Amino acid sequence: QVELVESGGGLVQAGGSLRLSCAASRRALNNYLMGWFRQAPGKEREFVAAITNTGGNVYYGDSVKGRFTISRDNAKSTVALQMNSLKPEDTAVYYCASGSQSFVRLSTSYGIWGQGTQVTVSS
Numbered sequence: 001q002v003e004l005v006e007s008g009g010g011l012v013q014a015g016g017s018l019r020l021s022c023a024a025s026r027r028a029l030n031n032y033l034m035g036w037f038r039q040a041p042g043k044e045r046e047f048v049a050a051i052t053n054t055g056g057n058v059y060y061g062d063s064v065k066g067r068f069t070i071s072r073d074n075a076k077s078t079v080a081l082q083m084n085s086l087k088p089e090d091t092a093v094y095y096c097a098s099g100s101q102s103f104v105r106l107s108t109s110y111g112i113w114g115q116g117t118q119v120t121v122s123s
Helices: 027-031
Strands: 004-007 010-013 018-024 033-039 046-051 058-060 068-073 078-083 092-099 110-113 117-122
Touching: 004 092, 018 027, 018 033, 018 092, 018 117, 033 068, 033 078, 033 110, 046 068, 046 078, 058 068
Parallel strands: 010 117
Antiparallel strands: 004 018, 018 078, 033 046, 033 092, 046 058, 068 078, 092 110, 092 117
C-alpha cells in the first residue's frame, strides 16, 4: 500500500513562513502528478498547488499564487510546499495527494492522499 506522509505544519504569525513536506513510501509515485490541497473548517477542499511528474509544469490556486512554491525531489520521493507571507485565511489542514496528470485542480483527479497536516496562522 502506497502512503503519503505530510510534515511541517504548525502555528505561525501572519507574514511568516512554513515549509510543508510530503514523503511517498514508493518511488513509483515519481511518475505521477503531485498536488497540495487544503480544507478549512466548514469549507470545501481547495486546490493549492500541483507539479507534474518531471517538475516541468507547476500550477497554483489563485489565492496562493506568488506566495507559495511547490517543488519535488524524485530522487527522495518527496514534494515540498514553501509557504511565504502567510495570512490567517491560509489556516487549514493541508493534504498531499498523488494522481493522474489531467484536470490538476480537481480533487477527483487524485487517488492517493496523505493524512493531512494542520497549518494555523495567527493574526
